[in-house]
Amino acid sequence: MELFGSSGIRGVALRYLTPALVLDIAKAAGTVWDADRVAVARDTRTTGELFANAAASGLAAVGCDVDRLGVVPTPAVGNYCESAEVPAVLVTASHNPPEFNGIKLVGDDGVELSVDVLERIERRVLDDEYDHADWRTAGETTPIEGVVDEYVDQLVAAVDCEAIADADLTVAVDPGHGAASVASPRIYRELGCEVLTVNATPDGHFPGRDSEPVGENLGALSRVVATSDADVGIAHDGDADRAVFVDENGTFVDGDTSFAAMADACLEPGDAVVSAVNVSQRLVDVCADNDADLELTPIGATNIITRTRELHEEGTNVPVAGEGNGGVFFPPYRLSRDGAYIGARFLELLAAADGAPVSEVVAPYADYHFVRENVEYADDDERDELLSAARAYVETADAEPNTTDGYRLDYGDAWVLVRPSGTEPKIRIYAESADADRAERLAKDMRVAVESGR
Template sequence: MKLFGSSGTRGVAGEQLTPEFVLRVAKAAGTVWETDRAVVARDTRTTGEMFTNAAASGLASVGTDVDRLGVAPTPAVVRYCDAESIPAVLITASHNPPEYNGVKLVGADGVELPVHRLEKIEEHILAEEFAVAAWDSVGTTRRVDSANRDYVDEMLATVDRDTIADANLTVALDPGHGAGVLTSPDFYRELGCKVITVNAQPDGHFPGRQPEPVEKNLSDLGRLVRVSEADVGIAHDGDADRAIFFDEHGQYIEGDTSLAALAASQLDAGDTTVAAVNVSQRLVDVCDDVGADLQLTPIGSTNIITRIRELWADGATIPIAGEGNGGIFFPNYRLVRDGGFIGAKFLELVAERPASEVVSPYTDYHNVRVNLTYETETELDAMLDAAAAYAAEADAEPNTKDGYRLDYGDAWVLVRPSGTEPKVRIYAEARDADRAETLAEEARDALETARP
């Protein structure tokens, strides 16, 4: 696909992503969907209202009525789609920096569109083939204010509310000025937790921290956990489909570590889990221990969702899936990454023992991540050619499902282009920190040397 990547389409607002483009996406989606009603919603970014206006206009122009949800987390939007059996144009750039925005398309079943449906919409965008309605058949717009509350109510009815409430937990929460500000504080309080917050005002400038919930952006949350003596810290990204944690000592918990801990609590022998090609050995170990099958996909929620659906068709049982960036699926609940729900499932574990003990069996690996930015396609091609040459010369068989992954037994390294930003990402993992650093540095040197 030329326009849609691993999680929709994204770009710098006003440059790669324009209102005209969003209008065309919405017109094409409405044409392909052939629905009389659809949803438009957004996260808190400053350009969100501009792009939702364009999306609503595009849908209306092909005769589709529009339910406008305003600012809502991605999981609240997909719940609304499923409940109402209507699709959505969701304006969000998730974890990307504030200047970015994006478009994510959700089906009437409340699941992000699979690749073949995105390809069909992309064909209409590129060919500019739209089923434009006559003047007396254009769509109308209405405001819907209940989506966020309904989403919280459904989570409250699904998680183990009594166990969490009985534990008297204190939660330090950092929604990162994103859409989760409107749902997660109330949700965790209604679970019976004492909730203290930082960066809990909706603000598309993201003044307190960058939207991506990685360690370097979450120092305020770590301090809040320590000062307040909270039992756990929880952080979201811009659209609240991720959850990253701190333990009771204010120590950052790697996303791969919390995924492994949650997987160990969910998986039984004969189950299947799905993860991306940058999967940590932590999850591999869990699957080996319990006798579960691990299926790998290219990176990105769309690819994981597609593989889950394929496995379901073959009768597989998949209680958990996801990536080590805090984006975890509980498919038996809903086929979406849901930061609020992920946090609650982790609280169920913390209610029984401290967070540090929950994750301690999965902390023996060290991860390194390097991002190399590029400005031109020529520069990207040169780095990818260098990655191919580096992989061919390595003392390991490369996995080319998504980029180049080299497994050495005691460690691994992966080089791949980002699907959402102009970056080539390098991931490395090993039990020894120096070994992980060395693998990442060797890969980076190979790519940097090849720049034009």
């Protein structure tokens, strides 16, 4: 797809992403959906209101009435779409820096659109083909109240509130000034936790930290946990569809580790897990231990959603899916990422651990070594030469390559992946093993092979 990437459309606001482009995307979506009503929502970014206005105008221009939800977490939009049976245009750039913005499209089932529907919408934009209304049938706009209230109520009802409350947990929450600020602290209080907050004021400039919830951005949260009696820290990205954790000592818990721990708690023999091709050995081992299948997709939430839907149609149970960046799906709840729900499921793990701290709960999944390297290239011709060298290397390797997205070699106890970046002129190399030397060696050997193509 030319416009839609693995998780919608994103770019620097008012440069790549313009009101005119958002208007066209909204018109195309409204045309393809052929819906009477469509919701429009946004995260806290400073350009969110102007793009939400453009989206509402585009939808009204093709005859859709517009429900304006305002600033709400992405999962709250999903809950509204499912309950009201309307699709939505969501203005968000997720974890990207504050100068970015973007568009996600959500169906009337509360789930991001599948690849085939996105392709139909993209084709309308590229061909400039829309079903414009006339002045008599243009859509009208209605502000909608209570969206966050309804989301909080349904989430609290969906987890073991009594067990979490009985565990008497103190939780530090870092919404990163994003949309989670209006929901997550409240959710964990309603689950019976004592809640501390940091970076919890909605602010599209993200003054306290960068929006992406990775270890180097969570110093303030780590300090709050380490200097208080908090049992765990929970951090979100800008639109609140991801959650990562800090243990009782203020130490960052890798997203692959928490994903594996939560998967291990809900898998049964015969189940399947859907993840991206850069999946951690942690999850590979958990699936093997539970006699569950592991299905790999190209990187990105859209691809994971599409494959999970296919497995459901085939009658395969998929209790958990996602990526090791904090974006975990629990499809029986909803086939979308929900940062606050992910956090609540992790609190259920702690509640079931009979007082064991986070560091002990995740310890069985933490002893792995991950390596990532980048090989830069100057132009498309050089990229193709580097990838050709990588292909020659994997074809002679003592492992069957997975070509879902680049080339992944699985060795049972370790793996290595090489793939082109979707956003930068770089070839990405990933390797992982419980043995640090083995992971370093796999990455180095792949890099040497790739660079031989220069």
